[in-house]
Amino acid sequence: MASFYSNNHDGRQLRLDVTQDGGYANWKLTSSGGISKYYTIYNLEIIINGTTVYNPGYVGWNTEKFPAATGSVSGEVWIGNGASDKTIYVSFKGSVYSNLSTQNGGNFTMKAYIFKPSLGPITLSKIADTYVTAAFSVTNNNGQAPNSPNIQISLTNFGSAIKTINARSGTFDGLDANRTYYIRGSDANDAGRTYTNTWEFTTIFNNPSAPGRPILSYDQSEPIPSANLKATWTSATAGSTAIAGYRLILYKNNVQVHSVDTDTSAIAYTFGTFEDLGFQPGDVAKIGIYAYCLDWNGVKHFNGNGDAGSEVYSSNTITMVSDKYIYASINGGSFNKHKMYVSVNGGDFFELKKEDFKVIQ
DSSP states (O other), X not given: OEEEEEEEETTEEEXXXXXXXXXXXXXXXXXXXXXXXXXXXXXXXXXXXXXXXXXXXXXXXXXXXXXTSSEEEEXXXXXXXXXXXXXXXXXXXXXXXXXXXXXXXXXXXXXXOOOOOEEOOXXXXXXXXXXXXXXXXXXXXXXXXXXXXXXXXXXXXXXXXEEEESSSEEEEXXXXXXXXXXXXXXXXXXXXXXXXOOEEEEOOOOOOOOOOOOEEEEXXXXXXXXXXXXXXXXXXXXXXXXXXEEEEEEEETTEEEEEEEOOSOOSXXXXXXXXXXXXXXXXXXXXXXXXXEEOTTOOEEEGGGGOGGGOEEOSOOEEOOOSOOEEEESTTOOEEEEOXXXXXXXXXXXXXXXXXXXXXX
């Protein structure tokens, strides 16, 4: 509060009190004291920050009314500019009994009454693979309601924003799956901008579904060493991104001997010949398969997270046979090629090949 005084005559004096109420300057003029009941008042005028708030001018004692009589009058004037201190000038003219034009006013400092808003923490209600829903609230206006909200997402803590929503809640679409982001909210009034906490989060990745069970085939009349082994299957369903390829695992006699990532969405693959793959007659071939998608960084994501229980095995197996045949006549019929298997001393049967026979002249 600031107080300003007129001259004093026989104890009668005019007093002007100025106080602050937010953006308003409240004023009160009091006429008090003195020996007599009434005094003539000259040239009375009050101007606050350029606004005339009271201007009775000359008031004779014989009017028997304020300010010639004791009492008070009050009012307010809007100053604003509440985000920082502001010094205003109060012009207070007026004198008791004597016709004086003395300036009795002075400066009055309006203190800042608007401060940056207080915000609650940012919260994420849904984190998916390509979108996130976020919100924050204003917990205290601190003198003026904020009117410039936004939520921003950055790839660093906290760099340039890659996405912005001009609201206190909303959903960001078009994010990369399995990627780390940073998010924060802010709001502002005339005093400035306040930021929430920064939250680090990582979007999820939806893995693809399992492909269909592969079917094995070969490109010769029989699965002989020179035959090419081929697998075909039905496609998997995409996850967060499109199918990028399939991982094929080749087994020989239930032991893994080869693995390949196709890096294509094609649903067929030819391994090469049995011979090149290290198969011998009698070896059994089967394959397992996974589907995979790629995230933004090229990382592969497999159906079932690539767990062993998610591997899909071929619906059939192939036993490689020899390309060496023995021609024999059965019961006097025509000679045809046959494979023969023998057991020695009750042991396991094995294929008897043509080169095992010795021709006696």
